Amino acid sequence: MKSIETFDCVVIGGGPAGCSAATILAGHGHRVLVLERERFPRYHVGESLIPFTYPSLDRLGLVPLMRQSGFVKKYSVQFVAPSGRASQPFYFYERYDRETIAQTWQVLRSEFDQILMNRARDAGADVREEHKVVELLRENGKYVGVVATDRDGERHEFRAPVTIDASGRDAVVATRNAWRRGDPKLNKVAVWTYYEGSQRDSGVDEGQTTVAFIPDKGWFWHIPQHNDRVSVGVVADGKYLTRDGLKDPKAIFEREIPSNKWIQDRLSTGRCTGEYWLTAEYTFRSEYCADDGLVLVGDAYGFLDPVFSSGLMLALKSGVAGADAVHQALKAGDCSAARFQDYAGMMHRSIENMRKLVYAFYDPKVSFRSVTDRFPEMNAALTDCLSGDMEKDYSALHRALSEWTDVPDDLPFGHPRPEPAGVAVAVDSKG
Numbered sequence: 133m134k135s136i137e138t139f140d141c142v143v144i145g146g147g148p149a150g151c152s153a154a155t156i157l158a159g160h161g162h163r164v165l166v167l168e169r170e171r172f173p174r175y176h177v178g179e180s181l182i183p184f185t186y187p188s189l190d191r192l193g194l195v196p197l198m199r200q201s202g203f204v205k206k207y208s209v210q211f212v213a214p215s216g217r218a219s220q221p222f223y224f225y226e227r228y229d230r231e232t233i234a235q236t237w238q239v240l241r242s243e244f245d246q247i248l249m250n251r252a253r254d255a256g257a258d259v260r261e262e263h264k265v266v267e268l269l270r271e272n273g274k275y276v277g278v279v280a281t282d283r284d285g286e287r288h289e290f291r292a293p294v295t296i297d298a299s300g301r302d303a304v305v306a307t308r309n310a311w312r313r314g315d316p317k318l319n320k321v322a323v324w325t326y327y328e329g330s331q332r333d334s335g336v337d338e339g340q341t342t343v344a345f346i347p348d349k350g351w352f353w354h355i356p357q358h359n360d361r362v363s364v365g366v367v368a369d370g371k372y373l374t375r376d377g378l379k380d381p382k383a384i385f386e387r388e389i390p391s392n393k394w395i396q397d398r399l400s401t402g403r404c405t406g407e408y409w410l411t412a413e414y415t416f417r418s419e420y421c422a423d424d425g426l427v428l429v430g431d432a433y434g435f436l437d438p439v440f441s442s443g444l445m446l447a448l449k450s451g452v453a454g455a456d457a458v459h460q461a462l463k464a465g466d467c468s469a470a471r472f473q474d475y476a477g478m479m480h481r482s483i484e485n486m487r488k489l490v491y492a493f494y495d496p497k498v499s500f501r502s503v504t505d506r507f508p509e510m511n512a513a514l515t516d517c518l519s520g521d522m523e524k525d526y527s528a529l530h531r532a533l534s535e536w537t538d539v540p541d542d543l544p545f546g547h548p549r550p551e552p553a554g555v556a557v558a559v560d561s562k563g
């Protein structure tokens with residue numbers, strides 16, 4: 133081992149969840165270390181924010197920076213039928229304060245994540261890039277830190293009474309501990325790329341997210357970004373996208389373009405600027421959200437199908453709330469799993485509320501328009517949930533949806549691990 137260092141908290145991963153957590157903990161006066169595998173700025177998908185990301189951005193002190201940034205402002209969402217017919221856009225300011233919640237952003241993740249990382253450093257966190265966590269350390273049933281390799285392959289030990297796993301969909305802890313639980317009903321495939329010079333709206337609609345349907349309940353996302361760039365991707369069942377044995381992401385993407393006239397028209401004047409990306413089997417949750425000396429935040433805790441762009445809102449919210457819970461635990465000198473019960477409950481409720489709407493979206497029997505036509509009083513609840521206001525009781529909305537579809541029960545897992553593990557071993561990594 134090249135070195136051994138001690139902190140109050142070690143964070144695995146310097147993405148949005150990890151840097152949010154580090155900012156809050158450093159602000160509370162703790163010595164916090166963030167270990168990030170990559171050198172930033174780095175590419176990442178997931179570029180559209182939703183209105184209720186605002187409270188976390190505000191808590192992190194990032195609103196002025198977001199306002200000064202070149203990110204395209206997002207005021208609305210629209211849905212487009214395969215024929216090309218667009219719904220009336222939903223403008224967030226019809227329900228929320230125009231100066232705060234109602235205006236959000238389409239970001240470039242290389243820039244957005246760098247802003248978050250800079251913020252964590254400014255707050256006092258020690259952020260080390262090109263440090264890959266390869267081992268979780270446990271002693272007497274408690275997590276006590278990690279081993280990471282630096283860019284030269286040297287191994288370093290970092291010890292702390294609490295470790296936060298914010299490693300995104302790598303989900304270091306859930307994967308190493310076999311806690312990762314997939315969601316067979318949301319086992320979709322996404323293929324995406326970037327265009328320049330394609331047709332875009334102007335004025336208040338410039339930053340509008342479009343969800344454009346293809347037959348069989350698949351959909352395109354169309355996210356206008358700055359510098360005339362558009363992020364565009366298609367999501368559907370893998371069997372549908374790869375029918376007739378197609379495997380090449382470019383060929384899959386190009387075959388689907390004519391299945392939505394609006395997408396076809398928009399892209400017709402532009403040119404693809406680069407790579408095609410593909411990901412599969414992406415919805416999952418961790419069996420546990422905390423253990424003794426351990427908390428999971430962001431995608432490392434759970435990743436939900438991105439149809440409603442909830443990922444970053446949940447990453448920032450869990451980073452902030454997880455860090456507050458860790459602060460209380462450190463203050464009490466007790467970082468046992470039970471301390472994270474409230475945090476876990478809040479995150480579980482939030483993801484479950486969104487998951488129920490995602491299920492409804494993929495059920496061909498459901499159209500949100502039919503739901504609000506029949507139950508106009510559900511309009512506000514539907515809007516709030518889709519905008520990311522996750523703290524409310526949406527049981528009346530779920531009852532209304534159950535007229536059309538089977539609303540899934542809450543998943544029974546995702547809570548803190550009930551019993552101390554009791555095994556004193558280091559969890560090795562092949563990684």
Ligand SMILES: Cc1cc2nc3c(=O)[nH]c(=O)nc-3n(C[C@H](O)[C@H](O)[C@H](O)COP(=O)(O)OP(=O)(O)OC[C@H]3O[C@@H](n4cnc5c(N)ncnc54)[C@H](O)[C@@H]3O)c2cc1C
Pocket residue numbers: 144145146147148149150167168169170176177178179180181182263264265266298299300301302304322411414429430431432438441442443444445447
């Ligand atoms: C196809 C697709 C479309 C999406 N669209 C949207 C969208 O429009 N809007 C939205 O809000 N969300 C979207 N998301 C989700 C969004 O990308 C994630 O929810 C978000 O990035 C989660 O942030 P995070 O900090 O938890 O994880 P990440 O952003 O993945 O950050 C994790 C970090 O941990 C680092 N790391 C991993 N392993 C290690 C290790 N062993 N050691 C050290 N560091 C490590 C990684 O390098 C990474 O920087 C989309 C996701 C997908 C797959």
